[in-house]
Amino acid sequence: MRVEYINPFVEAAFSVLKEVLRIEIKRGELYLKSVSQPVLGVTAIVGLAGDVEGRVLFDMGEATAIKIASAMNGELMKKFDDLAKATITELANMITAQAVTKLHELGFEFDLTPPAIFTGDNMEVTDTGIEALIVPIEMEFGKIEINVAIREKN
């Protein structure tokens, strides 16, 4: 993945999470992955189009997702219901949109697709012919893995 794309995503994730959750957030070591990998249970996906093609996944466990949704809505949620799903989807949208705005300032044209959310056990994601950048984020609610795979259109 082009190095210019990395920082906008890391920064956007960091600042959006910090702003909406108002808790301490730590970034883990970035790394690359190309094989299929398990996803944690709740996964929001935002597609990217324009100069490039790709997608961003926000992957977290259900407990983490509920805690995040509770914090964002200002009320204690017990189930991962429609409102919680909509909240996580919105979070994915906010982070990706901010990253794309930053990229736009650098001169890259990216478009977003509407986000979607997947929930379930024992899921895995496979990308063929494209490697993904993993941005692990740790906080008291649990961990979120942001998985960015973007390739240049040739």
Place this chain on the structure above:
Amino acid sequence: MSSIYSDYDTMESEESEAEREEKQAKIDFKMVTFSLADRAYGLDIMCVKEISKADRFTMVPNTPFYVEGVYNLRGEIIPIINMRRMFHLEEVERKKGELANILILRIEESIIGVIVDRIENVIGLDSSTIQPRHPLFTDINMKYIHGIVETGDKLYVILDADRIFGDEQGLAEIRQSGQQEHADKETTGGKATEKKEAAVGKKKADNIDQDFLFIKDTLATFAQFYVDETNQAWVEHRLPEWKSMRKAGKENVQLMNPEDALLFLKPFYSACTGRLWDEAQRDGFLSLLSSMKRNSFKVWNPGTGKGSEAFSIAAILRVAYPDARIKVWACDMDLLAISAAPSMSWNKADIPQYMSSSGFMAEATGGGYQFVPALKDLLYFEYHDVRHGSALPDLDIIVARDIISFYDAAEKARLLEYFSDRLSAGGLLVLGDNETVHARGWRRIEGKKIAGYLNEKS
């Protein structure tokens, strides 16, 4: 003509007998036992699909020496491997009309047949009674052994089928040691008068060999540097130099830690590693291109580090081919280094004269000199691990200096295959100064103090 029969039924009954004998023991591992050169072996029953007898295998040319041929097993063509030959045991010729005993194994997705001397029976075991392998037990390379077990009054060596047949690496190692043995036989099989000399020479050679093997192992451990045919010549050349250097300093010849390994490898790195290419390197690179008549250069530069190499390539091409279309994809798996690459700047003293006079470098605001945007636009810097696939277009040039030596044999082969796949026909591959490729499909060309390889795919 051939005949097959499956004697699974008889085996099942023997199995239950064996089970009854060891009633008290917990049975959680079953093995099919067989003999090979009068020794008893076992294989985990889970990888044995069936057993059969057959002869008349269809010989296939250009296969490894241990492949007897292929065989049609109820419509499925399977390779047949001769186990005696594979482990360099003395071969016995089958009498006319005698059928070979074959274990049909299922390893991962593939099915293969293995010829053994005699198939005995199935024995159930308590897996905790399996002893770890011991190097003195057998002729077979230790790492292919799962363990040793004593049952009844017999010792069985349990083989690890996945290790032997599962990955190409295992087979490749066996193939290599086979070739070495052949070579040894040829050299030691000389005239009787030369024998004495040869023996003395051999002892000497053994000594060198041991140092070499030790260095080879420790380079892999401490520096993830894998010695094989691509770089062996350099290591052999480096060894005497290293020895005299270490002896002069009264230090151990062997590599004891990563620092030693780095010191040993210091001269391995190609000219101008980590800095802008000088005139000599430029002339060498351009001399390799003289045979390529192109007006478009798509270049891939894996392992570019902080980008000096990629910038050099882009600038040299731009000056030499002002009208050509040029694009350089540069990548590294070191995130910090590659992140610094797009805005890299150099001190005036580190910039070769031809580069500063090219007009492609300008003084940066924060001090130092940077390439101008018109040149920067020719480059893409990517955070990328070359073991993962990527979406590169068809390339004209790959500059991968001192990369492949840091991958083991299997990954190296995969990388070279990937290079060949991404490079257009007649495209140029530039490896490190001390690396060579012997694989088929690459034609070596000599330039000024530099060699390159042309992709010979059609």
